Amino acid sequence: MHPAFDTLIWITPYGLMLVVALLCGWWYARQQLKVAGLDDSHADLAIPLVFITSLLGARFLTLIIPGDAEFAGELYQAHSRFRLFGLFIAGVPALLVYSRLARLSFRGFLDLFALPVLLWLAMLRFGCFMAGCCWGDLTQEHAVLGSIADPRLADQLLTLPWLTGDWLITAVNFPAESPAYQQHLALGLIGPGASSSLSVHPTQLYELVLLVILLIVLRRVVSRWTSPGMVALLTLCAYAVLRFIIEFLRADNALVLGHLTSTQLICIAMLLGCAVCMPVLKRATSQ
Numbered sequence: 001m002h003p004a005f006d007t008l009i010w011i012t013p014y015g016l017m018l019v020v021a022l023l024c025g026w027w028y029a030r031q032q033l034k035v036a037g038l039d040d041s042h043a044d045l046a047i048p049l050v051f052i053t054s055l056l057g058a059r060f061l062t063l064i065i066p067g068d069a070e071f072a073g074e075l076y077q078a079h080s081r082f083r084l085f086g087l088f089i090a091g092v093p094a095l096l097v098y099s100r101l102a103r104l105s106f107r108g109f110l111d112l113f114a115l116p117v118l119l120w121l122a123m124l125r126f127g128c129f130m131a132g133c134c135w136g137d138l139t140q141e142h143a144v145l146g147s148i149a150d151p152r153l154a155d156q157l158l159t160l161p162w163l164t165g166d167w168l169i170t171a172v173n174f175p176a177e178s179p180a181y182q183q184h185l186a187l188g189l190i191g192p193g194a195s196s197s198l199s200v201h202p203t204q205l206y207e208l209v210l211l212v213i214l215l216i217v218l219r220r221v222v223s224r225w226t227s228p229g230m231v232a233l234l235t236l237c238a239y240a241v242l243r244f245i246i247e248f249l250r251a252d253n254a255l256v257l258g259h260l261t262s263t264q265l266i267c268i269a270m271l272l273g274c275a276v277c278m279p280v281l282k283r284a285t286s287q
Helices: 014-037 041-063 084-101 106-131 143-147 152-155 179-187 203-224 231-245 261-285
Strands: 071-073 075-078 255-257
Touching: 014 041, 014 106, 014 179, 014 261, 041 084, 041 106, 106 203, 152 255, 179 255, 203 231, 231 261, 255 261
Parallel strands: none
Antiparallel strands: 071 075
């Protein structure tokens, strides 16, 4: 639950889990290709391509959405986030190019990579928990919140006041120097001598559990979807809904429109895009 290991300066908890998650997703993608009767070496070529282009996509999001910032310490901190949205913006076009060069069905190729992406993301969320990033709202109301000059910051830390109280057995405290600790210290919620942050929602673990459930459900129903591309579209739609809900309990993202973050606006755009694409896929399959 700390951004860095005490004795290992050349690796971070998040970086470690990023590599482990990538390898597991890589292995799963190879299995998916084998089941589909395709050469599993396509994963060895496509995944590095998608990984690199997704980093570029994450950077692009940071540039076009300056309000997509993390608040920890005294300033909003804009940075590139390796996430499904970067994968969608840059990784999906990269898969399109690869599938065309390899003379494979693009929509079928997307289907084969959809569930491995969920596995990768679920494992990565554990890395977020280990690193202390992507932390959640306070689980207890605090008197100082009412005196914060910018009301958006108070709303950011306690978006759903009814979801607080001693009954929340999932509440966690992050150690000193963690992003949550820096945020609470900067806002005067804790003093410089505090040993940990205030109790917050472990939104990383919430999302991990929901992603595992989603992965299990999709594995069971994947064989029922005969339209190429439908599995990928359903996966994207389900994750957009999941992430939209989780965002209400995250305290690291800046509010840009009412109680909505830029991530939630992206989720809405993706859901609208899915609604447009779904009938198109059905018509293409029926022809």
